[in-house]
Amino acid sequence: AAPRRAANPPNAMGPFTSAASVSVLAAAAIISLNVSPVAAAVHPYADDYFYSVGDAFIFRGGREGLFESKSEAVNEFGAVAKGIANGKSYIRFSKVQFFRPQEVADEYNGAVGQDTGLVQAVVFEVNDRNRIGYLTGDGVTRRYCCTKELVEKTRCFPGRLIVQPKPGNEDWPWQTDVYFSENQTVAYAVDEAVTIESTGMYYLWFVICDPNLAGVSVSGQTTWKNPGGYLPGMMSFNLPFFGVMSLLYLVLGAVWMVAFIKNWRSVMQLQYCITAVVALGMIEMSIWYFDYVNFNSTGFRPYGTTIFAVLVSSARKTVSRSLVLVVSMGYGVVRPTLGGLTKKVVSLSAAYFIATATLDVMTNVGAIDDLTSSARIFLVLPVAVLDAVFILWIFTALSKTLAQLQARRQSAKLDLYRRFTNTLAISVVVSVAWIGYEMWFKVSDAFNEKWETDWITAAFWHLLSLGINTVICTLWRPTDAATLFAYSELDALDDWDEEGAALGGGGVAMSNVGQGKGGPRGPPPTTDVFALDDEESEVGKME
Numbered sequence: 001a002a003p004r005r006a007a008n009p010p011n012a013m014g015p016f017t018s019a020a021s022v023s024v025l026a027a028a029a030i031i032s033l034n035v036s037p038v039a040a041a042v043h044p045y046a047d048d049y050f051y052s053v054g055d056a057f058i059f060r061g062g063r064e065g066l067f068e069s070k071s072e073a074v075n076e077f078g079a080v081a082k083g084i085a086n087g088k089s090y091i092r093f094s095k096v097q098f099f100r101p102q103e104v105a106d107e108y109n110g111a112v113g114q115d116t117g118l119v120q121a122v123v124f125e126v127n128d129r130n131r132i133g134y135l136t137g138d139g140v141t142r143r144y145c146c147t148k149e150l151v152e153k154t155r156c157f158p159g160r161l162i163v164q165p166k167p168g169n170e171d172w173p174w175q176t177d178v179y180f181s182e183n184q185t186v187a188y189a190v191d192e193a194v195t196i197e198s199t200g201m202y203y204l205w206f207v208i209c210d211p212n213l214a215g216v217s218v219s220g221q222t223t224w225k226n227p228g229g230y231l232p233g234m235m236s237f238n239l240p241f242f243g244v245m246s247l248l249y250l251v252l253g254a255v256w257m258v259a260f261i262k263n264w265r266s267v268m269q270l271q272y273c274i275t276a277v278v279a280l281g282m283i284e285m286s287i288w289y290f291d292y293v294n295f296n297s298t299g300f301r302p303y304g305t306t307i308f309a310v311l312v313s314s315a316r317k318t319v320s321r322s323l324v325l326v327v328s329m330g331y332g333v334v335r336p337t338l339g340g341l342t343k344k345v346v347s348l349s350a351a352y353f354i355a356t357a358t359l360d361v362m363t364n365v366g367a368i369d370d371l372t373s374s375a376r377i378f379l380v381l382p383v384a385v386l387d388a389v390f391i392l393w394i395f396t397a398l399s400k401t402l403a404q405l406q407a408r409r410q411s412a413k414l415d416l417y418r419r420f421t422n423t424l425a426i427s428v429v430v431s432v433a434w435i436g437y438e439m440w441f442k443v444s445d446a447f448n449e450k451w452e453t454d455w456i457t458a459a460f461w462h463l464l465s466l467g468i469n470t471v472i473c474t475l476w477r478p479t480d481a482a483t484l485f486a487y488s489e490l491d492a493l494d495d496w497d498e499e500g501a502a503l504g505g506g507g508v509a510m511s512n513v514g515q516g517k518g519g520p521r522g523p524p525p526t527t528d529v530f531a532l533d534d535e536e537s538e539v540g541k542m543e
Contacts, residue, residue, distance in 0.1 A: 041231065042224075043221060043224065045221060048217060049216075055144055058206070061204035068197055069196055074195060086227075090193040090225055092225070095191065096188075098216050100117060100213055104212060105185045107212075111182050116183070117213050119207070120178070121176045122161060133161075134154050144209070146158050146159065233452070237455040241462075245466070249278070249285050252466075256275065267478050268332050270476060277316070277320055277323050280315060316465075328398040329401065348390070391428060394424065438457050
């Protein structure tokens with residue numbers, strides 16, 4: 001493929017309280033990034049220059065997956081539906097103009113009534129890519145411009161782009177010529193539309209074979225439309241997907257809130273955190289859905305709406321991971337506070353929010369196709385590393401929490417955490433398998449020939465997150481018996497008894513020291529095992 005210049009410039013919350021403050025500041029920093037909004041279905045050109053590719057100068061005007069037009073809509077008088085969902089699929093040229101330098105135009109001052117320069121536009125489907133140009137005998141070099149030597153081999157015309165017609169359809173790949181006349185500096189393309197009659201990944205190239213026109217620039221726009229609207233083919237399945245996800249989160253949120261309100265007197269602090277995660281999920285899915293609805297209707301993605309959706313999505317990912325981490329630490333069940341670990345959790349969460357928000361902004365708001373491979377790695381690598389830190393910390397904390405519960409013989413809590421651990425273990429195994437699939441998918445689809453299923457790779461992570469949130473909501477749902485799983489002062493007594501048993505060699509003897517027969521049980525050394533002066537020692541134990 002030809003190199004491309006940027007065509008589209010392009011208090012109840014416990015440990016989450018501090019993280020929210022940091023996230024707000026990070027969000028402000030992300031918004032301040034100089035990122036231009038994506039036009040996607042409408043590709044604008046603003047004095048963009050051509051790139052030298054082999055023996056030609058090429059500007060890539062766009063690339064999108066397009067579905068074939070409905071058969072009844074191809075007819076001039078036929079229409080499947082009114083408005084944008086009219087069954088027609090096309091690439092429309094609008095006010096496309098080419099500009100050449102004045103000094104070049106002055107060379108043709110005496111060329112009255114003559115064409116003095118040619119720019120060709122070609123539209124082709126990805127499977128027809130080898131019909132553009134001619135592959136030389138070395139199997140590597142591709143010639144794009146016709147010469148006298150290539151006329152016999154390709155039946156091309158000297159000085160023009162080599163396009164080998166498709167058998168059975170001499171008019172495909174589609175071409176149009178735009179000429180500079182006399183000494184004019186501007187050449188105007190005809191405002192016309194290319195009807196899409198078969199589903200595929202389509203490319204639009206503007207090509208120049210005259211070295212004298214190397215300084216030409218292009219302005220205007222092209223509009224790429226699918227039968228159901230302006231949503232690009234690779235994104236078209238996101239519209240119904242996020243609609244369904246919005247409904248699923250709505251159902252989850254409704255069921256959770258009914259249980260929450262019904263048992264509000266026995267609600268634990270942890271359950272407020274779960275409520276926040278579910279609420280963020282509902283908001284995120286709804287915003288994405290309406291963003292795609294608007295995108296499909298207009299062909300544009302509003303900067304404000306998209307950036308807000310990206311930040312809410314990043315916040316939901318961050319809070320979800322933080323929730324799983326603090327649950328794994330036993331927050332609200334085994335321990336009343338995180339003690340000295342709070343700062344570390346907040347720091348990791350803030351770092352993850354900044355990393356994932358930056359990646360999502362560049363993916364959804366910036367022109368991701370214009371990023372180099374090294375730039376993509378630079379954005380993806382921090383997110384991958386921080387995800388690994390979360391996973392390692394989560395399972396380390398779970399191991400210690402399970403050991404604590406087993407030592408205390410708290411069977412109900414132990415069973416709860418075992419089910420939670422099994423869920424996370426399964427999700428990690430599935431995630432690793434899916435990452436392997438994604439890598440294979442990307443490597444085996446260098447030309448986006450599988451674009452119709454590309455949406456599934458991102459949809460999987462939303463479904464996995466919903467599944468984990470559903471399990472957490474089920475295990476920690478508000479009930480009359482929810483307080484049985486909450487941390488209580490009896491846990492501190494259990495710790496004191498266990499220490500006494502270890503020192504005295506007998507649990508019963510040590511638990512009755514200082515008591516008469518049937519008398520009251522003596523108090524432990526302290527009733528707050530996580531007092532402020534013990535934070536540092538607790539950090540040492542957890543680490």
